[in-house]
Amino acid sequence: MRKQIQELSWLEAMKQRGQLSNDEQKSYQRLQRGFQGELAFDQLCDHFLGNKINCLDDVTIDYQGDVLQMDKILNNKDIIYLIDIKNYQGNYIYKNNSLKTGDVTFTNNIIEQARRSRRIFTQLFNKHHLQLTIKNVIVFINDKSRINLCDDLPEIVLNYEEIPTWLMSISHDTQITYRDDWQKLVQKYQVPSFKTSRICTTERFKQLEKGIHCEKCGSFSLKSNRYTLQCACGHIETKQITFLGTICEYGLIMHHLPLKRSEIVKFFGKNYSADYIKNTLINYFEPLNVNKKDGKYQNYGQPFDYWFENELISFEKLEKRKNWQSNF
């Protein structure tokens, strides 16, 4: 599962409960566009490569202190493609080693960034005697934007309409033999993706809307039944899941601190039972100090779907309850 970076999830959670500053709103739109671009490219890969695909998504590695992030790494025979996905808007021109749109020249050179990744991967593979050729691929995923190359580049740069042909050229060429030696090596150097440096201050936390919001329409006025919460929009959710989700949301917003029961109770507001919150914490979260009952729990700073990624199947069973117990 491709995941949003923490910064995007954080901005999303803050937006749900308050106002974003202009700068935050801009970052939010840029990151959201980037993520949608990555998903769109994943879909194209699935469509044209199907199960022949041998890839890793969203890889952050630390090789001897050099940290880099790749949107996708694809392997075909002896070639490793390091793929950067750009969901830019507008028309771009690459000339004299710099990227321009209109009169604006980009300070971060996407080609130079790609080359740096290639250098680091080359060192890594050489050190471990992996005989693989590494190629950079820069994908312009937005069908309404274009890049024109004036320089002759060794990198593969694809405009939207060129993506299918490129993927098909790989798919025709794929050997049945599946090698995963490179995957194992890359995973050895993998580190967690970048944590956001954005922080919600205590002052700002006080301003945020409290309570549980409907997953579908965002409304905070939910009717509480015994096992479910019901929204005026018609959406019904299992109570236990919404409590878990809201605790994770608190953890995401306050990712720089441990989960603290008393703060979480404030976050839920007056309409929700402190006992139910307490029991949810005891049953599903890891206490920071097993011997001290101080109401502090481990905070992974992630949305519910990522935090409980491995337990999602058991939650689906819980979710079924709402169908037969929604009359309570």
Ligand SMILES: [Zn+2]
């Ligand atoms: Zn709703």
